[in-house]
């Protein structure tokens with residue numbers, strides 16, 4: 336049984352360091368291991384609320400480039416240095432995708448988005464798969480050649496299809512379960528490094 340009422344190590348660390356959520360340490364580990372984000376990048380954060388990944392991305396871009404966030408819910412209240420744009424809405428909607436594309440193409444797209452859970456693993460993984468597919472479709476359209484991508488997936492769904500699809504689209508694809516993922520959680524992250532250039536002449 337989990338005990339989420341007791342703040343764990345990462346929750347306390349996030350509070351101390353001024354981050355909106357403990358999830359920041361998942362992205363920090365991904366960044367330390369893969370160098371996903373560079374100073375000056377244009378980064379899109381899908382499923383950004385309450386905002387810890389957005390805060391960390393702003394820190395990594397070092398006052399150049401920009402961070403664009405999107406979520407069904409608003410961002411929490413934090414002070415941010417650097418350029419931040421935020422769109423509140425559903426990434427399934429054409430309107431939100433259209434609005435996001437005004438800041439694209441992106442150097443990096445990160446997504447920690449998760450649908451609301453029912454507790455039924457089958458339903459939850461199916462909902463998550465649909466969401467990840469939407470996010471990957473958008474990323475493949477809006478990442479610059481050479482761009483990087485990470486997305487949260489749930490073990491036990493159809494995530495191997497996502498992995499296989501990503502392998503054809505990036506120079507390298509990795510799987511990572513950061514230490515900050517709670518023990519009882521079946522989430523992990525897929526990471527695509529180096530978006531491959533598409534041969535546009537194939538589709539005249």
Ligand SMILES: C[S@@+](CC[C@H](N)C(=O)[O-])C[C@H]1O[C@@H](n2cnc3c(N)ncnc32)[C@H](O)[C@@H]1O
Pocket residue numbers: 355356358359381382383384385386387388389405406407408424425426427447448449450451466
């Ligand atoms: C785990 S939280 C993200 C936490 C965030 N990375 C942070 O560090 O603060 C997952 C988010 O995904 C968002 N989300 C789920 N489905 C979405 C959708 N269809 N469109 C936009 N956001 C969505 C939820 O509203 C939720 O805020």
